[in-house]
Amino acid sequence: AQTVTQSQPEMSVQEAETVTLSCTYDTSESDYYLFWYKQPPSRQMILVIRQEAYKQQNATENRFSVNFQKAAKSFSLKISDSQLGDAAMYFCAYRPGNTGGFKTIFGAGTRLFVKA
């Protein structure tokens, strides 16, 4: 069975600094997708970034980038130039490819604090 592990329950970063959130996953499949979601205090789940497993190039969305290490089954999120609005819970998620099931596996989350 697939699993997603976020080993950092909480992280803290100074405004304008860079922080990296860790995520590891376990799967025997070769076709899958990985996501990072942000959940601010409003509870709204917001997609931050996604990565297709077949792509070697790391995904980037403005200040957000990932370090995707397929062999190590690692998918970390780097937030550059951190802003107060980045404070939230961040969830790493795994989803199988089109020949797999519909179950999206979420990690337990990392709460990010941003200090002014």
Add this chain to the structure above:
Amino acid sequence: NAGVTQTPKFRVLKTGQSMTLLCAQDMNHEYMYWYRQDPGMGLRLIHYSVGEGTTAKGEVPDGYNVSRLKKQNFLLGLESAAPSQTSVYFCASSYGRSVHEQFFGPGTRLTVL
């Protein structure tokens, strides 16, 4: 566009009572999902639907039923609520599976006493 909306936002039930959570989306998405979120855990899939009139079980389906009579609506029912069903419930929809983004509703906080 409203996106994905959920009704109600909060609810308190007594053990054994029943209720229905309503999810509506205006994006013409085929796929819809119900998740629950418990403290210290990520979201877990309860049931999902791949189109109007179809439903399927997810990871934690026991104690819940769903219906998708209209493409834009996905209902989650609790026939006899239990304290273990105290949770935050999220509905989501997507155009397709796998790579396609899931759009989430604002959540419903349910407490069962």
